[in-house]
Amino acid sequence: MSIVTTEQGFLARAGLDRLIDALRARDYAVIGPRVRDGAIVYGSIGAAADLPTGVRDAQSPGRYALEPSPLARQFAWANGPQALKPLVFRPRERLWASWRTPTGELHFGAAAEAIEPTAVIGVRACDLAALELQDRHFLREPFPDPAYRARRDALFLVAVHCTHPADTCFCASTGDGPEAESGFDLALHEIDDGFIVAAGSDVGAAVLAGLDLPAADQARMDAARAGVAAAAAAQSRALPSQDLRATLLERLESPHWDAVAERCLSCGNCTAVCPTCFCHAEFDEPASDGIVSEHYRQWDSCFTAGHSYLHGIVIRAETRARYRQWLTHKLAHWHDQYGRSGCVGCGRCISWCPVGIDLTAEVVALAGEGKA
Ligand code: SF4
Ligand code: SF4
DSSP states (O other), X not given: OOOOOOOEEEEEGGGHHHHHHHHHHTTOEXXXXXXXXXXXXXEEOSSGGGSOTTEEEEEETTEEEEEEOSOOXXXXXXXXXXXXXXXXXOSEEEEEEXXXXXXXXXXXXXXXXXXXXEEEEEEOHHHHHHHHHHHHHHTOTTOOOHXXXXXXXXXXXXXXXXXXXXXXXXXXXXXXXXXXOSSOSEEEEEETTEEEEEEOSHHHHHHXXXXXXXXXXXXXXXXHHHHHHXXXXXXXXXXXXXXXXXXXXXXXXXXXXXXXXXXXXXXXXXXXXXXXXXXXXEEEEEOTTSSEEEEEEEEOOTTSSGGGEETTEESOOSHHHHHHHHHHIIIIIHHHHHSSOSOOOOOHHHHTOTTOOOHHHHHHHHHHSOOO
């Protein structure tokens, strides 16, 4: 998706409903961040009042909490547990079914999901980068995933550049944030009195033109730039800048993997919240009538025993091997498969790990070792 316009309009905060109405007028279902069950997750947005105003997150290893904020902004928080992933790669979906007719013939049919055009407001730069990575996996020729393709094509993405990173964020060190540079239809800089809006696609440019906004003045543009620069500077975590592919593959027998395994519960929380993890299992569910059988795809995790079950043997029977598989796949082998690291620095796996294992700290510890 190329940037098709450099025009940047100013949308006053009180006018945010105009953008939501414009998206609905184009028949998009509009979803965006909402407070639910103590976290900010995507939900249906009917009006700007549904967005999480006056709330901020507090995140640290193994901790996520919401608390009141004195700021009257709608996007002054960092990502919650949910990324774009479930919108395109469903946690569980029926891929196909087979059934027997009364005359005994066997039929197979693909599952046909009704896809609703959906506009997502509030997408962060790290999640756009993660979506682009998921595209590389699911849309890879010669067998692009048709269900993923259909859901991906139905998305209209409204990015909001990040100004309030969590303590666990490190997107600046992976090069994936805090400013969204591509992959969006519209992008918003949130400043004190509203939003600077720019388009990143033809359809985004059409929506922007329909809003008929005044041009953003220099003072507001400066404030927007200062906001994302401060967000980058505020990040205290980072991945080391050295060649992590080579470093990790040199340390496959490091004793540090045992140290991590003593704490890791193999619960799979990290892979569930990770916006780039795509491992899944497939299985059949035959109906008890013996006539229909359905074939499902469901998120799986490299931390489960079943994920490495091959011909009667669990290849990665110990947590040590599973954590090593996760980290070395994410930060080393992804370079071979997809041309870059599989980590976009969103920090979710740190906040949502029940024992607070911090991927950046583990990598720093491994990288600091001599060759094992
Ligand atoms: S590995 Fe952790 S920090 Fe990196 S993209 Fe996945 S959840 Fe985010
Ligand atoms: S690293 Fe944390 S979240 Fe991931 S499997 Fe281990 S205990 Fe669970």
